[in-house]
Amino acid sequence: MKIxxxxxxxxxxLHTSAIGQAGAEPVEVRNRDQLFSCEGLIIxxxxxxxxxxxxxxxxxxxxxxxxxxxxxxxxxxxxxILLAREVENPSQCSLGLMDIRVRRNAYGRQAxxxxxxxxxxxxxxxxxxxxxxxxxxxxxxxxxxxxxxxxGSDPIWVREGLHWAATFHPELSHDxxxxxxxxxxxxxxxxxxxxxxxxxx
Ligand code: GLN
Numbered sequence: 001m002k003i004x005x006x007x008x009x010x011x012x013x014l015h016t017s018a019i020g021q022a023g024a025e026p027v028e029v030r031n032r033d034q035l036f037s038c039e040g041l042i043i044x045x046x047x048x049x050x051x052x053x054x055x056x057x058x059x060x061x062x063x064x065x066x067x068x069x070x071x072x073x074x075x076x077x078x079x080x081i082l083l084a085r086e087v088e089n090p091s092q093c094s095l096g097l098m099d100i101r102v103r104r105n106a107y108g109r110q111a112x113x114x115x116x117x118x119x120x121x122x123x124x125x126x127x128x129x130x131x132x133x134x135x136x137x138x139x140x141x142x143x144x145x146x147x148x149x150x151x152g153s154d155p156i157w158v159r160e161g162l163h164w165a166a167t168f169h170p171e172l173s174h175d176x177x178x179x180x181x182x183x184x185x186x187x188x189x190x191x192x193x194x195x196x197x198x199x200x201x
Contacts, residue, residue: 003186004029004038006064008054010046010078014171015179022179024186032063040072040186043079045133045169048104051078052093061095068097072162072189074182080165081136088139098160099142102167106137116168120149120157128175130156130168138167162189 005015007028016026019042029035041064043051055061067073068083075083075098084094086101107114113133119125130151138155141147148164149157157166164185170178 001025001183001186001190002027002038003183004035004041006041006043006051006079008058009050010044011076011169011171012044012046015042015044015076018171018176018179019183022176022183024183030058032060035063035067038071039190040074040182041067042182043073043075043082044171045077045079048078048081048087049092051082065095065097068095068163070162070193072164072182072186073097074164074166076166076171077133077135077169080138080167083163083165084138085142086140098158098163098165099145100138100158100160100165101140102136103139104136105134106139107132107135109134116151118149118151118156122148122181123177128177129173130166130170131172132156132168135167138165 001024003019003024004027005012007030019026027034027038081087081102082095083098084100084102085096087094089104116130117127118130119127145158145160147155147158156168
């Protein structure tokens, strides 16, 4: 199974190796054909304003929105900012694929980057390491958004429909449980889509 990583800017190389380690074939995605050869996509952390410039320059916003209507996307940090419906501090464009609002750089500057040990019911409440680098905060979640993990009272990992957003960098730890779970999510989505196709036939 091919899983893409949007590879214009940011932490895409660590995500591609994480996908390989988790058992799928990673694809560095820089054009439409590469994108649609994949069953799911990771939008990595980086700098969301720079990522947005690449998307505009490469005319890649609409392909991503089209892809996200059918297949799972996991946005991490800047990727979560891109998936959000609303962005503040300051307000900026986004793909609007998840009903969340995010506040950029909500923990302060680079020096305020930190690592936390968190727990999630989808990881059987076992500890995992969450690395926050100039991370956003998810400041609003819509009614169909499920929180998969919190830091204090802040949601840091959420799911809505096909998509996931995390404000931390799962690729920065050696733990591959989160990437493996995303692959499982993509497999499930593919099974459901295949079933719907068969019913429609
Ligand atoms: N601060 C960055 C932004 O606003 C996100 C940082 C990251 O992805 N680690 O886009």
